[in-house]
Amino acid sequence: MSVITVERKVLKKNDQYALEIREHVALQKIVVLNLLSSPGSGKTTLLEKTLEKLKNRINTAVIEGDVQTDQDAVRIARHNVPVVQIVTNGGCHLDAALVLDALKQMDLSAVRLLFIENVGNLVCPAGFDLGEHHKIVIAGTTEGDDKPLKYPKTFRVADVCLINKIDLLPYLDFNVDVFIENAAKTNPGLTFFQLSAKTGEGLGPWIDWLENRTVAQP
Amino acid sequence: MSVITVERKVLKKNDQYALEIREHVALQKIVVLNLLSSPGSGKTTLLEKTLEKLKNRINTAVIEGDVQTDQDAVRIARHNVPVVQIVTNGGCHLDAALVLDALKQMDLSAVRLLFIENVGNLVCPAGFDLGEHHKIVIAGTTEGDDKPLKYPKTFRVADVCLINKIDLLPYLDFNVDVFIENAAKTNPGLTFFQLSAKTGEGLGPWIDWLENRTVAQP
Numbered sequence: 028m029s030v031i032t033v034e035r036k037v038l039k040k041n042d043q044y045a046l047e048i049r050e051h052v053a054l055q056k057i058v059v060l061n062l063l064s065s066p067g068s069g070k071t072t073l074l075e076k077t078l079e080k081l082k083n084r085i086n087t088a089v090i091e092g093d094v095q096t097d098q099d100a101v102r103i104a105r106h107n108v109p110v111v112q113i114v115t116n117g118g119c120h121l122d123a124a125l126v127l128d129a130l131k132q133m134d135l136s137a138v139r140l141l142f143i144e145n146v147g148n149l150v151c152p153a154g155f156d157l158g159e160h161h162k163i164v165i166a167g168t169t170e171g172d173d174k175p176l177k178y179p180k181t182f183r184v185a186d187v188c189l190i191n192k193i194d195l196l197p198y199l200d201f202n203v204d205v206f207i208e209n210a211a212k213t214n215p216g217l218t219f220f221q222l223s224a225k226t227g228e229g230l231g232p233w234i235d236w237l238e239n240r241t242v243a244q245p
Numbered sequence: 246m247s248v249i250t251v252e253r254k255v256l257k258k259n260d261q262y263a264l265e266i267r268e269h270v271a272l273q274k275i276v277v278l279n280l281l282s283s284p285g286s287g288k289t290t291l292l293e294k295t296l297e298k299l300k301n302r303i304n305t306a307v308i309e310g311d312v313q314t315d316q317d318a319v320r321i322a323r324h325n326v327p328v329v330q331i332v333t334n335g336g337c338h339l340d341a342a343l344v345l346d347a348l349k350q351m352d353l354s355a356v357r358l359l360f361i362e363n364v365g366n367l368v369c370p371a372g373f374d375l376g377e378h379h380k381i382v383i384a385g386t387t388e389g390d391d392k393p394l395k396y397p398k399t400f401r402v403a404d405v406c407l408i409n410k411i412d413l414l415p416y417l418d419f420n421v422d423v424f425i426e427n428a429a430k431t432n433p434g435l436t437f438f439q440l441s442a443k444t445g446e447g448l449g450p451w452i453d454w455l456e457n458r459t460v461a462q463p
Contacts, residue, residue, distance in 0.1 A: 066283045066367045067388025119368040150337040169387035170285025
């Protein structure tokens with residue numbers, strides 16, 4: 028048996044769990060977003076700011092994926108939303124079986140929007156369907172405008188690209204137009220939002236996008 | 246057969262190739278460094294600045310690992326050092342078999358220092374011995390001071406940690422002392438250098454460290 032065969036079986040099994048997740052969340056009218064990025068792109072800070080903005084507007088829940096530590100879940104829990112931490116213990120991505128287990132531990136009855144913060148890794152998570160409706164890639168301006176060319180799969184599978192840390196643009200050699208051009212080469216259908224989780228600049232259109240995707244709450 | 250069994254076999258095979266690399270470079274008195282980091286930590290820029298400083302002092306060569314594109318090899322080739330690009334086509338790390346193949350294509354007769362720039366990924370490359378003498382982890386100040394806690398394995402297997410982008414410290418909530426404390430918790434034996442590949446600040450001690458590691462050239 029070759030490694031490739033095993034990998035295919037793992038993926039097939041993953042897709043079965045992803046289907047189960049889709050059925051589970053469809054019943055409850057929950058929109059699921061899978062957040063992908065490098066380590067240190069500001070995913071958790073961006074998620075915290077997003078939860079603040081959505082407070083009293085959309086009921087949210089969060090699944091946190093990390094190689095180690097539960098400190099992201101601790102940060103998210105301060106926002107009084109349901110949160111489950113998945114620690115992969117060295118695993119480089121979340122898979123649908125882990126997410127399904129987490130989902131079954133959560134009370135999602137009032138939730139309309141579920142964020143899954145994947146492990147910080149611009150390569151491996153892109154290959155795993157977590158039953159999400161949209162994959163969102165977050166790229167920091169500090170990471171360079173060549174990243175969509177160097178990690179094309181992640182940009183290819185995403186629907187939305189959040190360009191974070193625009194407050195640092197004056198201090199960096201990062202060309203937003205070049206970045207967008209590189210990303211659009213890989214995936215012409217990408218929707219871009221330029222923002223800074225730290226300063227709050229540019230968050231509005233992203234929040235509007237989220238509100239437009241969720242089903243009106245009863 | 247379980248996935249874990251297959252993974253162990255892959256690693257065992259990798260270690261055999263890593264041993265072959267060690268024998269190959271020992272004969273030629275070459276020191277091998279394996280550079281690990283997130284995407285966008287500034288690995289390639291740092292490598293370019295390092296090559297400039299080492300010019301006419303130590304003969305170097307470079308193996309470039311990327312998921313896609315040869316643009317890093319093109320950048321390195323401008324410095325007139327032997328360079329081979331390994332494109333993993335989606336693979337999330339280099340392995341010893343790939344590196345050994347690359348080595349065999351290079352004329353290393355005058356080379357004393359070989360840099361292997363791994364795929365940008367703070368998780369997977371840490372598990373693969375490439376026959377290197379030292380693993381070097383590069384962490385950008387833009388990535389946050391919590392990264393050693395969240396990606397402990399990479400910091401545990403490294404001998405040296407380069408804290409890059411210190412020129413951006415005035416604009417970030419990054420505490421160098423907290424970062425070092427977090428990294429030292431994981432690996433008390435780590436040697437740290439604080440530098441900026443962009444401005445050149447702090448490169449001196451890193452270059453000295455490299456010179457002290459290489460065998461005197463004939």
